[in-house]
Amino acid sequence: MRPTDTSNFAPAEISKRKIRRVKANGRERARMHGLNDALDNLREYIPITTKHQKLSKIETLRLARNYINALQQMLQTNEQPTPLEYAHTLANGLSQTTTNMLANLLQVQPRHLLPPSQFDMFSDAPLFPQHPQHLQNPPHHQSFCPSSESPTSSSCSPPQYYYSPNQPSAAPLQATCELAQYQQMYLQNPNRFSSYSP
Incomplete structure (x- = not known):
């Protein structure tokens, strides 16, 4: 977008435009600060907290959605899932980095949380070491x-x-x-x- 040519505007109009732009920038900064504060608050309630690694905005929202789904399933069935089932629910749609952190927290093997297409690549690997x-x-x-x-x-x-x-x-x-x-x-x-x- 080309910058606006202000040579044909009166000084008063230029001043008004600058004031409106400053106010708009201030509102945007306040909105982003509010969003970041809300996400920081949300990060305190999801399984991966800021004590481990700070997730991106989209990863935080996705994990929060999955966490709500997991809690809803527990309430509906009145049963606790296994760590692997719980990890599968939490890892739905998340990046591999976040999935690995969940696997580490819940003490399950990360390869069990891979999508089927990726899991086939590791299907020949032994589940437990042959030592x-x-x-x-x-x-x-x-x-x-x-x-x-x-x-x-x-x-x-x-x-x-x-x-x-x-x-x-x-x-x-x-x-x-x-x-x-x-x-x-x-x-x-x-x-x-x-x-x-x-």
């Missing part, structure tokens, strides 16, 4: 799952809380029940599995 140390030293979070000695427990109990600004950490990691049982079986009788080839 013997993870069997010899099972992680502490396996205690969240029932042991193999409790046949009445068919699934892991849902987490008791989900991440909120007042909570210093994400929801506890829910280990896969089958993996925990296999680990315990291996520790009790490692010779049983020695005949199996990888």
